[in-house]
Amino acid sequence: MLSLRQEARRRRDIAAAIEEFQQLRVLLAGSKTRLRGTAEIDLQIKVIIEKHHVARYLKVRRTVREEHEYRQTRRGRPGPETAYRKITKWRFDIEWTTDEQAINYDHSSDGMYPLVTNDRSLSPAQVLEAHKGQPMIEKRFEQIKSVQEIARVFLKDEGRIEAFFTLYFLALLVRALIERELRLAMKREDLDELPLYPEQRRCARPTTELTLRLFSHAERHRLIDGAHTVQVFDVPLTELQRQLLRLRGVPEDAFCTPN
Structure with a gap:
């Protein structure tokens, strides 16, 4: 079930990104577009990619498209002897391709919950058991910010900053020991x-x-x-x-x- 949800979300993100790229292409083709510079266009592309998290799946390229127009060199009705001059305009465009290989590669790991550790002495069961202790660590960080109300640091000297956080760490350690001893006594x-x-x-x-x-x-x-x-x-x-x-x-x- 989780695998199906991940695949559906990935396809939904890709479709949403492609829809915005199509809208951007229409905007670039318009005569009154304000996106004239390459930096502005590249920024719009980057925003869309990061918004939908599709950097691995969509390869987008900015291109230049030529538009040719022929006009009379002189005013008046055109005739057999009328001379024309070619006017060329350059407009920016975008092209994109879908990297199906990257999509299939990520799809092969859908539904998995990998755990990575640098302690090679632990067995897979021990790695999972150690991972289950993460909520307790996160709870201590939450207590630092809420109960202890850790203040913003305006110190510049590294020694003072280290001493400042050492005091907070000691206070957090005392809190943990009080809870541990009380629960063991219970x-x-x-x-x-x-x-x-x-x-x-x-x-x-x-x-x-x-x-x-x-x-x-x-x-x-x-x-x-x-x-x-x-x-x-x-x-x-x-x-x-x-x-x-x-x-x-x-x-x-x-x-x-x-x-």
Whole structure:
């Protein structure tokens, strides 16, 4: 089924490109065409080819066509002795051919999903297994741009740019480790879900963002009279917060005032 869709799309793109080339040919043949220079015509050809992705299948060539016209050398009614002069005009035209060999070559691989690697020690099954991890890598890049909100770089020194991205990489690494340790702890304690979503909806794969959001309102307040501390109000942890700290191996007294 995929093979048929790919072949149909290829033929559809070729047909659409040929239709636009025919319209361009009519435009070039008109007396009021504005496409006079070779650069303008070549640009139009390139735009059509790239628009429909048919560079491999259509070979387009710009040509020059001669048009001859005969006119009297003098005014008046033509007669047996009337002399004529030939006026030649040059007009640009385009010609194209379809490369059926290239079409058949690409058709032979329709429906296939090739995986290429430079690690020759992997078996085909291992290559496929490694490829399945691509969504996780893409997810980390998505987190850099969304959650971490990576800023545009206006630095010019290569060392500063490298240091800048190193910090983002370390932040991304910490995020990944927090998620990994939490999910391993859930698996170890046979927990399928945690109520981390709004309205305490269950979450099977907790993220660092959800975990940190749960502690975003955890605050310690200190009542001070001059230089003297009157009282410290420690963080009142919820049961869910205590559970997450226990899963992460963080002691609760880390959020309390040291004695």
